[in-house]
Amino acid sequence: MTLSANPSIVALAACAATLAMALQPAGAQPGGYPQQPVKLMVGFAAGGPSDLVARAFADQLGKATAQTVIVENKPGANAVLATEAVAAAKPDGLTLLAAATNHTMIPALYGGRIKFDAAKSFTPICTLASSATVLVVGPSLPVKTVAQFLERAKAKPGSLTFATPGQGSSPHLATEQFRKLTGVAMVHVPYKGAAPLVTDLLGGQVDLSFATLGSVLPHLKSGKLTALAVASRQRSALLPNVPTFDEAGVKGFTVDTWYGLLAPAGTSADAVRVLNREALEFARSPAVHERLASAGLEPQGVCGEPFAAQLAREIEANARIARELNLKVE
Incomplete structure (x- = not known):
């Protein structure tokens, strides 16, 4: 005797299989990436x-x-x-x-x-x-503008410290470009990332940093850090009152x-x-x-x-x- 499948049951099973595949998360198909x-x-x-x-x-x-x-x-x-x-x-x-x-x-x-x-x-x-790059100063450096910062840095060469998330990091290179453009001399203090850098900047252990906006925005909003300028062609929508470096007198500095x-x-x-x-x-x-x-x-x-x-x-x-x-x- 030959057994034949009920067509309605076959159709239901097919629909269930299709639905199951559709409900699987994308990329989780059998044999697909990732399996671990x-x-x-x-x-x-x-x-x-x-x-x-x-x-x-x-x-x-x-x-x-x-x-x-x-x-x-x-x-x-x-x-x-x-x-x-x-x-x-x-x-x-x-x-x-x-x-x-x-x-x-x-x-x-x-x-x-x-x-x-x-x-x-x-x-x-x-x-x-x-993320935009922004020049920020901590409580150890009470200046409000790029002009005030440059005046202070040039009055006492080598007296200010700048923090970066590492030797050769993008903020380090940005700072070196800035130093070449402006002629200021400062001492480099490298860290192992942005988080410990910001901690010491807040505590006054270092004076300033060319930081990514993402690493300092909460502290700028709270007033614990001060932004002097953003290294972009236009002002940041998140910092509408902070000038670009072009506006602050340092022409052509973008990062x-x-x-x-x-x-x-x-x-x-x-x-x-x-x-x-x-x-x-x-x-x-x-x-x-x-x-x-x-x-x-x-x-x-x-x-x-x-x-x-x-x-x-x-x-x-x-x-x-x-x-x-x-x-x-x-």
């Missing part, structure tokens, strides 16, 4: 803008793929330690780097001492966010800071596809926009080849600037 927890490495201490962006994206990726995404902070040597770890990882998309603008400065500052190529050792995924996602070179096309998709969803999300804006950051989604081209341009430009300023990490 993902590690997102940050080269700076917890609490800074790199860490904030990484954790926001980890939430997005984890929810979309139904996988655990672990943020691991590995500060030190201007993110070189974390970058080396990701460059040496398997290209399976399970170990990723939350990179920032300083990534393109590492080759010029460290030369052959690093164990990776800033371009060739990685697959560029997307930028995730951007762009980005935060993005890199994977080891050779990462599978499936992993790249999922990461690209989620990075773009991240940039479009109103909830993400609100979360980042509260910290002085804006979502950004430059992906794939355009991001790779941007990295190449910045690596070349930063090498030239480092030579001009004779910058290197001993």
Whole structure:
């Protein structure tokens, strides 16, 4: 005797299967990426803008793929330690780097001492966010304008201290460019990230910093720190009363800071596809926009080849600037 399936039951089963697949989180299809927890490495201490962006994206990726995404902070040597770890990882998309603008400065500052190529050792995924750079002073330096700051700095050369989140970091390079433009002499105090830097700036242990807006915005709003100027072509919507450096008399001084996602070179096309998709969803999300804006950051989604081209341009430009300023990490 031959048994035949009830057509209505077959149709119901097919519908159930289709619904089950539709309800699966994107990227969680059987055999798709990722099938294991993902590690997102940050080269700076917890609490800074790199860490904030990484954790926001980890939430997005984890929810979309139904996988655990672990943020691991590995500060030190201007993110070189974390970058080396990701460059040496398997290209399976399970170990990723939350990179920032300083990534393109590492080759010029460290030369052959690093164990990776800033371009060739990685697959560029997307930028995730951007932030304005702002000159801020703490309670140890009671000035209100760039003109007052320059007058004081030039009156006593070498008496002021400037803090950065690391030797060779983007704020460090920005400060050196500023020093070249204005002729001021100051003492560099490097930290292992933005969070400890801000703590000491608030406490008066250091005088000033060219900081990313995301790392200092709450303290600017509370009045504990003072912003003298923003290094952008236009005033920041978050600091409408703070002039640009052009407006403050330092012409041509602009600094762009980005935060993005890199994977080891050779990462599978499936992993790249999922990461690209989620990075773009991240940039479009109103909830993400609100979360980042509260910290002085804006979502950004430059992906794939355009991001790779941007990295190449910045690596070349930063090498030239480092030579001009004779910058290197001993």
